Amino acid sequence: MLDLLQSASDGVLYGATYALIGIGFTLVFGVMHKINMAYGAASVGGAYLGLMVLKLGAGLPVPLVFFGSFLAGGLLGWMVYLACFHFIPLSSPLATLMSTVGMLLLIDEVIVHTTDGMPQNYPALFDDVMLRFGEFTLRGDLLLVFLVSVACMAGLLALLYRTRLGLATRAVSQQAIAAQLCGIRLAQVNVTTFVITGLLGGIAGAMIGAAVGTLSPLLTTPLTVKGLIVTVIGGLGSVPGAIVAGLLVGGFENVIQLYRGVTERDLYVMLLLFAFLVFRPGGLFAPAGGRN
């Protein structure tokens, strides 16, 4: 019983990174009705670029690496937008899907080539701090991952619900024509959405690096798949849905891993997705369609 609780809570803490990735997919989908397949790869890429801070000089504080990953993620988000969306006709649903798949492969290749395919150590903020409650423990690094991710989500929600930019973003994702009639510029909202989701992705990549302790090109595919699963389970376009689904998938997969081992883990995650597609295809929080 304690084992179950322990692995569920570890999983939920780590699941915060899935939630961030799910938010990235879901926001872009909400605003543009497009899937950005390169998002997981760009997020890992942002984490890699953040590591370059360490190369600048040892002795630099570790939070700078996180911050570097954050900024690099935003930059990559902007570049993905330019390369995959800006010059490509948005009316064709397949064109941007393929351009972002191409970008996913490109980022992967660049990572493999610049690191010779070797995993890179990612610094931890502190070593093996544990909060103990009797037998139950909270790992310090996972707690940090969770708190940083939650802070980013809170920041995003404040941006969405408290600012003019957030108002424009919500308006475009709910009724793009009416948003234009209010004087909101679609292209501007599109590009800022990519930068903002890129920033979140950079943080997610950094947090994954911090929790796992290494970065490797092998991270991108599972992260992309998990992110998409979280997006679907949460309800395409729903930010609260992505948050809940991310934590749910994180906890679920860790519990499965406890009972069935790591090799069967993703199989059960797929089954969870399948169950949702059959019984609740709109996801947990399908955005309200309204009456019109």
Next chain:
Amino acid sequence: MPALLEVADLVTAYGKIEALKGVTLEVAEGGITCLLGPNGAGKTTLMYSIAGILKPRRGSIRLRGEELGGCAPHEAVSRGIALVPENRLVFPSMSVIDNLEAGAYRRQGGRTGRGEIDADLQRMFGRFPRLKERSAQLAGTLSGGEQQMLAVARALMSRPKLLLMDEPSLGLAPLVVEEIFRIVSELHRDGTTVFLVEQNAHMALKVAQHFYLMEQGRVSFSGDPGSLAEDEVIRRAYLGSAK
């Protein structure tokens, strides 16, 4: 009265199909001009072309003599054009108040003070008391009539010189239609110029000073309410009665 809006020889196409085949008309400043026409005539296409959502292929759209044709929607809003779109198109998962804030989007964060926008919000709530009662409710949960009121109020939040309305009475009960028309004439009294697309010619006759009829992408009639009622064909199609 001078013309606030002049549309000349406007052609707008969807791919190869020209929905507007050379439309010429004017909207007098301070008046209510009404556009009638059967389904598929191109009325909505004209509204979207004026508002900048659709790019015309040829022709000109002038607002007080300044060329607008081909400008982006945000520029049209900045120059003083607001459209209450067909089917209302409220933001369904946003509260009533956020819908109105979105209407004032271009005035926010700029020179206009927050106070001025808040004052306009209060003015909208004065004009549409139902919206005040429901200010925190999600727009998608409002009734059709309330959504129409919200769409009108949202358009007014940009303080337009020219208010375009595309079939505001569509699908509404007669009492609500009367309320919409009462608001249209109030706006007119307060000095707003209105260009109204309407199928309900009976109601439109009570408020509008000038009528156009559009058929298959062309203007086929232009005249005042008197000559509209004289026209045998229009009377049969839109007023549904012999004299």
